[in-house]
Amino acid sequence: MGITDFFTDVWETFSHPSADADAPVQGGTSTKSPASGTDEESGEEKEANKQDAAKGGESGEQGHKPSGEAEEEPEEEEEEEEPDPKEKLEKECAESKECHAPKHHYDECAQRVTNQIENDGKANEDCVEEFFHLAHCATQCAAPKLFAQLK
Structure with missing residues (x-):
């Protein structure tokens, strides 16, 4: 799609009003019936x-009466x-020999950040990159x- 096609599409979208915009207003008020929202008849x-009321109004109830017996909805058990097997497998893989290196780097980073927070009150780094490497390894393994299991 070229730049001219883009501008042509934009022009066509905004230059032609929708069909609803020119439709005449329908409805209105009636002078022969009571205003809506009132109790007048x-x-x-x-x-x-x-x-x-004369035909079947012995009970004095208004509204629709259901035919037949009332159906009760069965209670949902x-x-x-079941726990998600993916989470379990990824946890096992993160602890496995296959993901030892990314886990080791993440643990070292987490320890550094924890020490920085304890000593300085703030951390100079985060462990996002190390976490993503570990998560990627665990996902690939799992x-x-x-x-x-799913087959």
Whole structure:
């Protein structure tokens, strides 16, 4: 897509108003029926309500009556979720010989930062890079084991 195509698309998007913008306003107020939101009834509504009450209004209840017996929703049984095998595998891999070097670097960095905070009240570095190296190693180690379990 070239720069001219980009500007053409932008121009077409903003130069043509949407179809909804020019649509005439529909609806409005009626002078023959009560205003919405009021409890007033028109003459026709009063007559219809009287007829409904005469037909089956012995109970005096308003609203819809469900047909048949009321259906009860079965209670959902709480299922215990199995722990995520990925987390377990990555933890094992982080402790394994395969990821010994990244773990060693991370542990050394964490110790340095902890000592800096204890001595100076603040740290001059963080261990983000070392953490990502360790996480990458653990993920690479755990992936084949995880997919073997999932098959």
